[in-house]
Amino acid sequence: MELEQAKQRLAESVSRKEMSMIIGTCYVEYWGRAASKLAKGKRMVLIKGDHSVSIHQNKLVRPVNYMMNADIYCEIENETLILHANKKKPKETLKIIFYKIDGLHAYEIEENADLRLFGSERELSKELMQDLSFIEPGLKPVNQEIPFRKGIVDILAEDQEGNLVVIEVKRRKADFNSVTQLERYMKQVEKIKGKKTRGMLLAPSIQKSALELLEQAGLEFAKFEFEIGNPKATIKGIQKKQKLLNEFF
Amino acid sequence: MELEQAKQRLAESVSRKEMSMIIGTCYVEYWGRAASKLAKGKRMVLIKGDHSVSIHQNKLVRPVNYMMNADIYCEIENETLILHANKKKPKETLKIIFYKIDGLHAYEIEENADLRLFGSERELSKELMQDLSFIEPGLKPVNQEIPFRKGIVDILAEDQEGNLVVIEVKRRKADFNSVTQLERYMKQVEKIKGKKTRGMLLAPSIQKSALELLEQAGLEFAKFEFEIGNPKATIKGIQKKQKLLNEFF
């Protein structure tokens, strides 16, 4: 395809906010939050209606280079088509030099309905709130997602003895980070409320070393199973930590 | 475009490991690590040579649905073209139902040279190792990236008094996680070596609340600037924590 012709069509489709795909041999330079160079090779460059640009190799889901919401323009130079994508704040530049263009396709694509996702952490958290007595008899919700200065408490509850219980929910295997997060929240709640507070991590499983850390910190772990269905995820069962540690891995 | 024709061409290009782009009106269902539904709408489905599938709306860099390394096959049913992408371990299914196909493009794209990236954390860490006296007179490297049971120590050094210094390098603004990570490493080294150990966080900046946490934990912070150039990133300067906290944000 003629570079000049490609340049014209590209400029048009970008201004019309179409989705454009350019397939060709290119060399890429990025400079911004890091710097990178991509040797000459055949790739697909995807430009979307919000002016995001991404460069795809023929493997992996993620683009090898990209820029969100860029200022896009192109020029012909030395028998190459140069596509510039720039951004201020943070300052970033992406330069794609096309030596040969094998194809250019542009489509008008309207705004789409958004994805409906089931089984997110937030949803599971809500679901759990329905009945905390599953976890422990007499456990009652106090408030959900109370914003503190540092992060958010997933669930705040009160146990039979009137102690506060900070519950952190994870939709997947809990790790170090989960434990330290819970510890931070728990200590903060304890400090603010001036009242004995327990910290409980609720997850489908936990990494062995994270469990050790959790126990050292005097926190609790409970395992729960959930099923992701339609229209929502449902909690299948909760099992508090028992003697057999093996069960948790 | 005829659905039957599209089916044939798609099957061919998938088996040839070409990069394929299908533009059309589709409805999408995903079930696996979570579950999601995407209402009927016009999108671009990208299939790569490694059999990754991703569904792109006309905005944002990331695909709205995707699957890595899938088993792909398609069928015609009720005047729709159904594209199935399945995966075992973890079990996942992605079902894309096309009602209308506006375009199908396939290109043979060879394996490409990989990206050369400058300014990664690892590179900065190496760069810093060249001369630790920048940070503090008499500071000497002991070993880099010593693997412990839990994570990796970026830099292990020894100060003028013979104390061990665990240095954690972050290429961007340090946060809670950075601090807790450093604290873990530091304590572990202290325990293993049985020797007074300092913990130092080295980053371009740090979040205010993370700095508070760091100070409470008796750790140190030093700010460093770097320039990402070609062929490598270079350290511009290091400034240890001073009286004026403001300077660190």
Place this chain on the structure above:
DNA sequence: GCTGGGAGAGGCTTA
């Protein structure tokens, strides 16, 4: 295969 951790993380929500 699991685990740990970085990433130009991306992207969302709320203060």
Place this chain on the structure above:
DNA sequence: TAAGCCTTTCCCAGC
């Protein structure tokens, strides 16, 4: 805008 955090994170390297 910044902070905080979830993600079907993705992806890689090490064991």
